[in-house]
Amino acid sequence: MTAPTQARPIHVAVAHRDPYVAAGIASLLRSRADFVVQSGLSDLDSGGDAVDVLVTDHATGVHRATNVPPGRGGSGPRSFLVVTDQSTGWQIRRAVDAGVRGYLLHDCSVEELSDAVRCVAGGRRYLSCPVADQLLDNFSSAAPTAREFEVLHLMAQGLANKDIGRRLSIGEGTVKTHVKAILRKLQKPTRIAAIGEAFRRGLLLEASP
Template identity: 35%
Template sequence: MTAAANPFNTVPGAEEIRVLIADDHVTVREGLAAIIGRQPDMQVIAEAANGREALEMWQANLPDIVLLDLRMPIMDGVAALNAIRGLDSAARVIVLTTFDTDNDIALAIKGGAKGYLLKDAQRSELLDCIRRVHAGETCIPPALLAKLITSLGTAALSGRELDVLTRVAHGDSNKEIALRLYVSEATVKSHLRSIFGKLKVISRTEAISVATQRGLIRS
């Protein structure tokens, strides 16, 4: 009689993958905990409702995998990711979020995330990602990887250019921006020319639209 196939690709007697879930929505945490808890090769060892708790729970439990939301109170996901990776460069973190802008993806990957999934991913995708990252692989869906490549191929806006673009998004005129940032109108115009060139746009409205889509500014 042949042995039954192992659908989870686990080794009999192997230790379970210990997972920390960090998300500020309790229903999301409970749903993830239920899905993960039903897997014979995984267990949820801790939950966190914000970035600071995620860091504290990571230090206290040293999980194999962290499922980390990006937008959380007190300390956001990117800050928590950087803090965790600062303590252990081998920490395996998967970002699980609703945000798919290329800037968000780039910040997470540059911060050391080994996986990036959207919350509408299929359950099988999530579980496969956890197992792959635990095995030392990187897990980024092709569509999100394409956005990341687009981001890396675009010249980054400077801090001052982001300041100017944010004021543009608030509807400020060049004169108002100059007054707020303590620079000349000529300097503002120079920054706008650079912004338009980097974003490959020709108008303020288009610049705001592209920057919002890429997560450079918040709508």
């Protein structure tokens, strides 16, 4: 009798900005027989076994998902799973819009973490119940586009429209259009009020990767 063929293990990379969270996630996943776990990003795009899932923090997940090159191959991760304490609807929506396929909060159980990795590795989405509730609540609000997020970050740094245009290589008139859209979506009449609202909603909590 021919022995049954074993399923290919799921290759997981863990790269979280909080080293204690990263160590904990890696340890928990290594306790599961169907995962092969590597830590860090140093070898992620340079060769070796293909990575099915990158488990990471919000900022890294959004950055890498947004900047996935067309036709990606090699060892780059096929899917991204965020484990974070950032739980506002805007933060979640930004990650989902960027291409992050899984989103968990820090207090998730090891069973949910494992299930989420398997689900994301299989090409499906996984959002914890609190995350899904926040996301659904947020759908009633218009979300800033990726370019508007860039303008918003530069507004928060105190740059004028002309300087924002130079930084982003766009015209000053285009910047004004983006600023108007930001004010409308955040429902604030001034730049200062909009920046304050962005911080309140969690849009400007994190530094760029």
